[in-house]
Amino acid sequence: xxxxxxxxxxxxxxxxxxxxxxxxxxxxxxxxxxxxxxxxxxxxxxxxxxxxxxxxxxxxxxxxxxxxxxxxxxxxxxxxxxxxxxxxxxxxxxxxxxxxxxxxxxxxxxxxxxxxxxxxxxxxxxxxxxxxxxxxxxxxxxxxxxxxxxxxxxxxxxxxxxxxxxxxxxxxxxxxxxxxxxxxxxxxxxxxxxxxxxxxxxxxxxxxxxxxxxxxxxxxxxxxxxxxxxxxxxxxxxxxxxxxxxxxxxxxxxxxxxxxxxxxxxxxxxxxxxxxxxxxxxxxxxxxxxxxxxxxxxxxxxxxxxxxxxxxxxxxxxxxxxxxxxxxxxxxxxxxxxxxxxxxxxxxxxxxxxxxxxxxxxxxxxxxxxxxxxxxxxxxxxxxxxxxxxxxxxxxxxxxxxxxxxxxxxxxxxxxxxxxxxxxxxxxxxxxxxxxxxxxxxxxxxxxxxxxxxxxxxxxxxxxx
Ligand code: ADP
Ligand code: MG
Numbered sequence: 126x127x128x129x130x131x132x133x134x135x136x137x138x139x140x141x142x143x144x145x146x147x148x149x150x151x152x153x154x155x156x157x158x159x160x161x162x163x164x165x166x167x168x169x170x171x172x173x174x175x176x177x178x179x180x181x182x183x184x185x186x187x188x189x190x191x192x193x194x195x196x197x198x199x200x201x202x203x204x205x206x207x208x209x210x211x212x213x214x215x216x217x218x219x220x221x222x223x224x225x226x227x228x229x230x231x232x233x234x235x236x237x238x239x240x241x242x243x244x245x246x247x248x249x250x251x252x253x254x255x256x257x258x259x260x261x262x263x264x265x266x267x268x269x270x271x272x273x274x275x276x277x278x279x280x281x282x283x284x285x286x287x288x289x290x291x292x293x294x295x296x297x298x299x300x301x302x303x304x305x306x307x308x309x310x311x312x313x314x315x316x317x318x319x320x321x322x323x324x325x326x327x328x329x330x331x332x333x334x335x336x337x338x339x340x341x342x343x344x345x346x347x348x349x350x351x352x353x354x355x356x357x358x359x360x361x362x363x364x365x366x367x368x369x370x371x372x373x374x375x376x377x378x379x380x381x382x383x384x385x386x387x388x389x390x391x392x393x394x395x396x397x398x399x400x401x402x403x404x405x406x407x408x409x410x411x412x413x414x415x416x417x418x419x420x421x422x423x424x425x426x427x428x429x430x431x432x433x434x435x436x437x438x439x440x441x442x443x444x445x446x447x448x449x450x451x452x453x454x455x456x457x458x459x460x461x462x463x464x465x466x467x468x469x470x471x472x473x474x475x476x477x478x479x480x481x482x483x484x485x486x487x488x489x490x491x492x493x494x495x496x497x498x499x500x501x502x503x504x505x506x507x508x509x510x511x512x513x514x515x516x517x518x519x520x521x522x523x524x525x526x527x528x529x530x531x532x533x534x535x536x537x538x539x540x541x542x543x544x545x546x547x548x549x550x551x552x553x554x555x556x557x558x559x560x561x562x563x564x565x566x567x568x569x570x571x572x573x574x575x576x577x578x579x580x581x582x583x584x585x586x587x588x589x590x
Contacts, residue, residue: 134170138162141194144250148194149187156183161212168205170195173212180209197250200316248318251309254433255302261429263422264537264563266296268580269413271571273300273386277307280315280350280384283574284411286375290389291415294453297388300415301352304386308350315349322358326367333366345374350384357390360397372403392588411581414588423447423457430458436465438475445480450487460484496539496587498550504587505532517552530562534580537563539587 138160145157160183161173170192174180183191192204199205257277262270269289276287287304289297305317332341345351351374359367378385389396392414393407418426424447431437442464450457464483468475506513511528518525529551536547537559544556544563551559569576 134162134165137165137170137195137198138172140198140249141191144198145191145194148190163210163212165195167199167201169208170205171208171210174209175211177211180211184209194250198248200248200318249320249324251302251305251317251319252298255299256306257303259429259433260296260299260303261418261422261426263418263425265416265418265422266300267567268538268570268584269300269415271567272411272413272577273304274307274571275577276384276386277304278311280304280308281382284577285379285382286385286387286407286410288387288389288393288407288410288412289415290392290412292417292452293390294455295415295417296454297415298354301354301386301388305350305352308384312349316347317350317352318345318348319352319354321354322356322371325353325371326359326362329367329370341370342373342377346377346381348378348383350386351378352386352388354388355390356387357396365399368398368400368403372400375403375406392585394585408585411577412585413581414584417452418454420447423450423454426454426457427461430461431465434462434465436469438465438468441477442475442480445477446484449481449484453487456487460487463487496535498536498540498542498547501532501535501539501587504583505535508583517550519552530566531580531583533559533562534566535583535587538584 142157149157156174156179159175159179163171163173165171172191174183188207188209189204192207195207196202196204257270257274260266260270272284272287273289276284289300291297302319305319308315308317329341332338353371356371359371375385387407392412393404396404396407398404424443427443427447431443438461443461446457446460446464450460460483464475464480467473467479467483473479502513502516505511505528506516509528509531511525515525516529516532533547533551536542536550537544540547542550544559547559548554548556566576566580570580571577
């Protein structure tokens with residue numbers, strides 16, 4: 126087995142450290158921080174610890190978890206062996222001066238953490254919390270969720286690539302990793318690789334520097350599901366090299382029916398890519414967005430989160446948080462956890478004024494580009510060949526009802542209008558009619574590929590206009 130160089134075992138350890146800090150918990154972080162990686166081959170990692178006590182403590186309690194985590198990063202079938210040695214070496218300067226102390230950064234941050242040069246191929250373990258079970262499905266994400274489920278059920282088969290976009294903190298990374306979890310559950314041997322675009326570029330640059338570009342390309346041929354997060358990073362940097370490398374990998378995988386899932390902070394057509402073919406290729410797949418959750422959804426997310434954290438702060442307080450924070454689910458969760466922490470640490474009664482004060486830093490206002498109902502009706506009438514008069518009128522023949530239902534669905538998805546307002550606009554109909562239309566189209570999207578594509582393309586066209 127080839128032995129990895131010391132630099133490379135440092136690299137491996139540096140990627141592992143924040144993940145271990147999260148998994149092991151803050152109490153042991155001090156011990157972890159003092160560990161010096163000594164060497165690593167494919168089976169065993171040798172770690173230097175400062176004294177006998179640390180050795181005994183870590184061996185007894187944590188070597189299993191450390192080995193398992195290293196195994197995940199190295200993409201082994203199982204854990205690797207961990208050997209602790211009391212090392213008299215003077216401490217080597219911490220290779221991660223910017224590493225945050227616990228609580229550890231979220232995995233997507235770990236993925237983008239600056240990595241020292243190495244030619245080895247590391248994967249970022251998926252966050253165990255980012256599963257479909259923990260994802261609250263609502264109108265703001267129903268389409269993306271349905272597409273993600275399809276992809277996870279039959280990777281590489283139909284929706285390739287899947288492109289998920291949204292503003293920050295709305296669930297892209299969560300949904301993407303949920304696909305990874307589900308694929309791994311169903312196919313234990315599938316190679317799922319989650320990587321941020323930034324980390325991809327880091328690895329690319331290193332491989333060019335070390336003259337190992339061919340190896341870099343070869344690595345990706347064995348990937349079954351490639352999850353690339355925050356692709357806008359590739360568009361934001363100068364020079365065509367990383368774009369080309371990405372395009373090459375992307376094409377290789379798509380052509381061999383491997384699944385590619387991409388997340389971005391904007392739709393493909395707004396990415397500042399120099400490669401026009403890449404942009405149009407991304408635009409041709411399923412493009413799903415995640416929008417701001419409405420009030421009920423925010424409550425549902427807060428309830429789920431409070432439940433999974435085992436905390437409770439009362440319905441009134443949940444409502445107050447849900448009302449105050451509209452545009453970022455991460456901020457919503459942060460506010461909730463802060464309120465819980467405050468309540469338990471200070472043993473105080475939570476008054477509305479106090480809650481307002483604690484959550485004030487998390488507030489931000491949403492502004493989303495909205496489409497007008499008029500534009501939707503114009504557009505649907507031209508694409509589905511149904512006159513506007515008919516769509517807004519009272520006739521109920523089949524060739525009119527379907528376009529009308531599609532337009533109502535898009536009205537609910539793309540505008541800020543309430544069900545009642547949409548009903549009124551479409552010939553003074555009741556809100557339950559709109560609801561029925563919405564549910565019908567949603568159901569079809571989840572079961573019928575043609576409908577999924579139809580709605581996908583219509584949404585892109587209406588948003589882009
Ligand atoms: P993004 O990648 O779009 O910036 P993330 O996927 O990191 O957003 O999500 C931010 C946080 O919000 C995560 O903790 C995630 O679990 C949570 N979250 C987002 N959407 C949902 C949802 N629909 N249900 C439950 N939690 C969610
Ligand atoms: Mg993300």
